[in-house]
Amino acid sequence: MTRATRTPPSQAQRAARFVLGRITFYVGSSLFAAFFVLPLLWLTVAPFSTLANLDLRLPDPWSLQNFERVFENGFAIRALVQNSMIQGFGAMLLVTLTATLAAYALSRANIPGTTAITYGLVLFSSVVTGTAAMVPIFLMIVQLGLIDTHLGVILVFTGGLLPAAVFIMRDFVDSIPRSYEESAMVAGASSWRVFRDIALPIVRPGMMVVGVWAFVQVWGGFLIPFILLRDADKMPASVAIYSFYTEAGTPLITLTAAYSLLYTLPVLLLYLFVNWRYGFRFFGGIKS
Amino acid sequence: MASVTFHDVEKAFGTVKAVDGVNFTITEGEFVCLLGPSGCGKTTTLRLIAGLEKATGGNIQIGDLDVTHLAAKDRDIGMVFQDYALYPHMTIGENIGYPLKVRNVPTDARATRIGEVAKNLQIDKLLERRPGEISGGQQQRTSVARAVVHEPQVFLFDEPLSNLDAKLRLEARSFLKHLQREVGVTAVYVTHDQAEAMALADRIAVMNEGRIVQMAPPLEVYHRPGTTFVANFLGSPPMNLLPGKVALDGEPRFVGEAFTIPMQSHVETAVRQHLSDGAQVTVGIRPEHLDLSQDPVSGGFQGPLYALETLGPESLVTLKVGDELLTVRIFSDDAPQLADTVHAAFDPEKLHVFRENGERIPVE
Amino acid sequence: MQRRPILSLPTGALFMLPAGIFIVAFILLPFFWIAAVSFTNRTLTGRTAVNPEFVGLDNYLRLFDASRFLNSGEFGASLLITGQFVFFSAIIGQAFLGLALAWFFFNRKGWIQNTVTTIAIIAWIMPDVVVAFAWFAFLNGDGGTLNQILGFFGLPTPDWLLDLPLVSVIIFNIWRGTAFSMLLFSSALGAIPPSYLETANVVGASTWQRLRDIILPMIRSHIVTALILITLWTFNTFTPFLLTGGGPSYQTEVVSIYTYRTAFQFFRFGSGAAVGMVMMIINLGFALVYLSLLRTQRRSA
Numbered sequence: 001m002t003r004a005t006r007t008p009p010s011q012a013q014r015a016a017r018f019v020l021g022r023i024t025f026y027v028g029s030s031l032f033a034a035f036f037v038l039p040l041l042w043l044t045v046a047p048f049s050t051l052a053n054l055d056l057r058l059p060d061p062w063s064l065q066n067f068e069r070v071f072e073n074g075f076a077i078r079a080l081v082q083n084s085m086i087q088g089f090g091a092m093l094l095v096t097l098t099a100t101l102a103a104y105a106l107s108r109a110n111i112p113g114t115t116a117i118t119y120g121l122v123l124f125s126s127v128v129t130g131t132a133a134m135v136p137i138f139l140m141i142v143q144l145g146l147i148d149t150h151l152g153v154i155l156v157f158t159g160g161l162l163p164a165a166v167f168i169m170r171d172f173v174d175s176i177p178r179s180y181e182e183s184a185m186v187a188g189a190s191s192w193r194v195f196r197d198i199a200l201p202i203v204r205p206g207m208m209v210v211g212v213w214a215f216v217q218v219w220g221g222f223l224i225p226f227i228l229l230r231d232a233d234k235m236p237a238s239v240a241i242y243s244f245y246t247e248a249g250t251p252l253i254t255l256t257a258a259y260s261l262l263y264t265l266p267v268l269l270l271y272l273f274v275n276w277r278y279g280f281r282f283f284g285g286i287k288s
Numbered sequence: 289m290a291s292v293t294f295h296d297v298e299k300a301f302g303t304v305k306a307v308d309g310v311n312f313t314i315t316e317g318e319f320v321c322l323l324g325p326s327g328c329g330k331t332t333t334l335r336l337i338a339g340l341e342k343a344t345g346g347n348i349q350i351g352d353l354d355v356t357h358l359a360a361k362d363r364d365i366g367m368v369f370q371d372y373a374l375y376p377h378m379t380i381g382e383n384i385g386y387p388l389k390v391r392n393v394p395t396d397a398r399a400t401r402i403g404e405v406a407k408n409l410q411i412d413k414l415l416e417r418r419p420g421e422i423s424g425g426q427q428q429r430t431s432v433a434r435a436v437v438h439e440p441q442v443f444l445f446d447e448p449l450s451n452l453d454a455k456l457r458l459e460a461r462s463f464l465k466h467l468q469r470e471v472g473v474t475a476v477y478v479t480h481d482q483a484e485a486m487a488l489a490d491r492i493a494v495m496n497e498g499r500i501v502q503m504a505p506p507l508e509v510y511h512r513p514g515t516t517f518v519a520n521f522l523g524s525p526p527m528n529l530l531p532g533k534v535a536l537d538g539e540p541r542f543v544g545e546a547f548t549i550p551m552q553s554h555v556e557t558a559v560r561q562h563l564s565d566g567a568q569v570t571v572g573i574r575p576e577h578l579d580l581s582q583d584p585v586s587g588g589f590q591g592p593l594y595a596l597e598t599l600g601p602e603s604l605v606t607l608k609v610g611d612e613l614l615t616v617r618i619f620s621d622d623a624p625q626l627a628d629t630v631h632a633a634f635d636p637e638k639l640h641v642f643r644e645n646g647e648r649i650p651v652e
Numbered sequence: 653m654q655r656r657p658i659l660s661l662p663t664g665a666l667f668m669l670p671a672g673i674f675i676v677a678f679i680l681l682p683f684f685w686i687a688a689v690s691f692t693n694r695t696l697t698g699r700t701a702v703n704p705e706f707v708g709l710d711n712y713l714r715l716f717d718a719s720r721f722l723n724s725g726e727f728g729a730s731l732l733i734t735g736q737f738v739f740f741s742a743i744i745g746q747a748f749l750g751l752a753l754a755w756f757f758f759n760r761k762g763w764i765q766n767t768v769t770t771i772a773i774i775a776w777i778m779p780d781v782v783v784a785f786a787w788f789a790f791l792n793g794d795g796g797t798l799n800q801i802l803g804f805f806g807l808p809t810p811d812w813l814l815d816l817p818l819v820s821v822i823i824f825n826i827w828r829g830t831a832f833s834m835l836l837f838s839s840a841l842g843a844i845p846p847s848y849l850e851t852a853n854v855v856g857a858s859t860w861q862r863l864r865d866i867i868l869p870m871i872r873s874h875i876v877t878a879l880i881l882i883t884l885w886t887f888n889t890f891t892p893f894l895l896t897g898g899g900p901s902y903q904t905e906v907v908s909i910y911t912y913r914t915a916f917q918f919f920r921f922g923s924g925a926a927v928g929m930v931m932m933i934i935n936l937g938f939a940l941v942y943l944s945l946l947r948t949q950r951r952s953a
Contacts, residue, residue, distance in 0.1 A: 025764075029765075033771060036768065036827065040771075040786055041797060055797070055800055056800055094674075102667060102671035104667055108659045108664070123942070124939075126885075127935040127936050127939055128932060128935075130888075131912075131931070135689060135915045135928055136681070136683075136928075137682055138915075138916075139685065139694075139921065140681065158678070159674045159679060162674050162675055163679070177371055179370070179371055179373035182360070182367075182369070185339075185340065186338050186444075187361075187434070188364075189386075191658075191660070202375070204377075220777075220778070220780050220782075222780045222890070222891075223890045223912075227916060237779075238779055238780065241781050242781075251785060251788070253789070257785075257789075260782040263779060263781075264779060268774065275770075
């Protein structure tokens with residue numbers, strides 16, 4: 001066997017390699033950053049410009065006039081602060097509560113085949129997607145008399161988001177040592193008290209994450225409200241944004257941009273909140 | 289305070305019997321350690337007492353009450369968990385008071401009692417803190433406080449010191465011993481650390497493969513191990529165990545591959561009573577009962593040096609006797625200049641003899 | 653070790669009930685319902701809305717009618733477009749770029765990594781209609797940011813959404829979804845014990861060797877998971893509709909848009925359901941491939 005010989009790099013070589021490495025890193029980072037930032041740049045300045053321009057330039061003068069005009073559009077504002085909120089919070093509450101209960105049972109009761117159930121659900125939910133199943137979902141909501149209601153939208157979102165929510169939540173509950181509940185049982189607490197006093201407070205961070213996730217999904221969701229709602233008074237912002245489009249389907253650029261910014265704000269704030277509070281990351285179980 | 293009795297208790301997980309026909313009585317006020325390697329069933333036994341596992345056979349009594357089918361919450365038990373299980377969303381005071389809260393003790397009485405217990409455990413300055421804000425040793429004390437606060441019938445410990453670093457562990461061990469003397473409550477303590485068991489227990493129950501192999505006071509377990517398993521599990525380093533045969537023709541002796549040990553007369557009596565000529569045995573001798581010698585000793589051991597480990601005041605000398613290793617514990621100050629061949633002598637009074645199946649022959 | 657449950661079986665079942673109802677109602681039921689509707693000529697209004705007739709395989713036969721299967725605006729053409737869309741934007745684009753990003757910033761924690769990660773995540777979590785609008789402006793033929801930049805460098809400035817609609821939609825989707833695989837791969841890389849890489853360093857492995865011999869094998873299951881999930885999502889996404897509406901002249905009509913057009917533009921629910929059914933069968937195929945890959949992996953592990 002021959003032994004590969006390697007001359008150790010000289011100091012100058014090492015310095016050169018280091019500089020080269022730094023340069024590669026900065027150039028690469030800039031390219032990645034550019035790829036993600038450039039498409040959004042225009043949207044961050046356009047709302048403050050009085051000119052309906054699509055090219056990227058600083059507003060001259062900076063103005064809040066677009067926002068004033070957006071606020072004059074009662075329909076779009078109601079969609080944002082009322083309808084999107086009702087649908088987002090409604091689905092968030094339902095998803096979080098039912099997913100927490102189910103995930104807790106999957107983790108803590110000896111239900112046979114729990115892992116198979118969880119994985120089966122997640123897979124099945126990725127098979128029966130909102131797009132593939134839009135016809136039966138629409139027909140079902142018609143049949144239930146829930147067409148054109150907030151409740152219909154909330155229920156459909158809840159059903160669609162639940163499997164993934166249960167999956168995330170179960171991972172979270174599984175990561176909590178059983179000794180918390182066991183010590184409460186030994187201390188003399190009934191099952192209900194164990195759940196209320198111990199389990200629920202301990203899984204609260206998981207519930208927060210799932211809740212925020214569900215809210216963001218519903219907040220940004222377009223297709224479901226688009227096909228389930230007819231009445232303008234119930235449209236969420238994702239659909240109402242098209243009130244800033246002309247009949248021909250082209251947007252009134254300044255107003256749409258301003259509205260887009262308002263509409264995105266809650267999602268951004270929630271993301272920053274979650275990132276600050278819990279760190280935005282994946283829980284372990286998603287890997288296999 | 290109450291006794292704890294197991295009658296033929298079994299616990300099977302599927303086809304695996306984690307606890308396989310265990311019988312014992314722990315008397316009131318006694319401190320018993322369940323000792324054994326991981327997977328021996330000691331933790332399951334403890335959880336059976338707590339009611340966190342359901343026995344699949346036999347019955348369990350606490351005092352005069354048959355608790356076999358009683359839920360954990362109705363057994364009146366205090367338990368310290370390995371990870372302490374302190375509720376992160378409650379303060380230390382709320383943690384300690386939780387058993388009282390679920391018993392609907394009024395707030396004032398609760399506060400008084402929490403204060404009392406916390407003072408006793410020297411954590412009364414921490415009552416407003418959260419578990420994440422105190423040290424490991426303090427967390428351990430908090431979990432002890434929570435377990436004693438409602439003056440339970442029985443006190444259970446599941447390896448409570450294993451998460452502490454070495455120095456704290458010794459401190460906490462002394463403290464637990466002190467506490468138990470003071471409170472005098474019946475206690476069952478699970479550990480895999482023999483030193484802990486020795487230090488704390490009134491009696492040690494050594495477990496292996498779901499059964500209790502020997503249950504006796506610490507010194508008894510140490511001096512008269514019931515089986516080779518116990519002999520090998522207790523002592524640091526463990527007892528030297530060497531396979532050999534009984535030879536009763538001529539001078540009675542044990543003959544091994546590379547040694548011959550003459551029998552003392554009391555040993556011969558016991559051996560003649562229990563074994564026949566040519567029977568396979570295991571002879572055991574603890575490292576602390578061996579000593580090095582400059583010259584060959586008759587009835588001793590000799591072999592090439594395998595390793596010399598200095599542990600501070602003591603040293604371990606290991607030599608190779610045939611295919612077996614023999615460890616000798618000596619004072620480091622006495623460490624001789626070691627030659628290639630080492631000789632070791634032992635006190636014949638301290639010889640242990642086990643049958644082929646591992647059972648002890650009572651040679652005393 | 654199997655332990656005594658903290659919840660009894662009946663309580664556990666009770667806890668699962670609410671979620672169970674939702675899942676049965678909105679996932680299991682639609683699956684069978686869609687199958688049933690796809691064999692009828694159900695419409696929104698008129699006689700067949702109330703009393704749909706059983707039409708057998710008619711809807712499917714029409715979908716797969718060989719004489720026009722691949723014609724523009726037909727199902728076959730839509731499938732072909734979807735295939736390209738998924739292959740380039742999900743498999744090549746998102747998975748590869750996500751891995752590249754995760755690898756590039758691996759062990760280079762700092763404000764730069766933080767910033768790039770944050771922007772990628774923001775691109776991922778912004779509402780569909782907003783990113784569609786932002787990209788509409790970004791890609792605009794005259795004056796959009798992209799063409800401004802290309803023009804600055806003297807490069808050609810096409811009207812992206814009209815001249816290169818599919819390419820536009822593909823790049824848009826890569827931009828939109830890369831954060832997921834980046835996050836997944838980052839957490840996978842983070843889970844590799846540092847000693848493995850240090851060992852490789854000590855024996856003198858090059859960067860490429862480390863990637864090939866240690867990192868890729870160790871995150872194989874993550875790669876499989878990422879690939880299958882983003883494939884499924886991309887296959888089912890409706891977002892291109894918001895950017896191009898499927899046009900111009902059906903050039904970006906992926907099957908989700910085709911389903912929508914069939915079912916809701918003309919309210920031919922029977923045909924729409926048939927398309928949905930085919931989509932689900934394809935989804936199921938992906939899911940089964942995923943399961944079998946996981947199983948072989950678990951066996952070899």
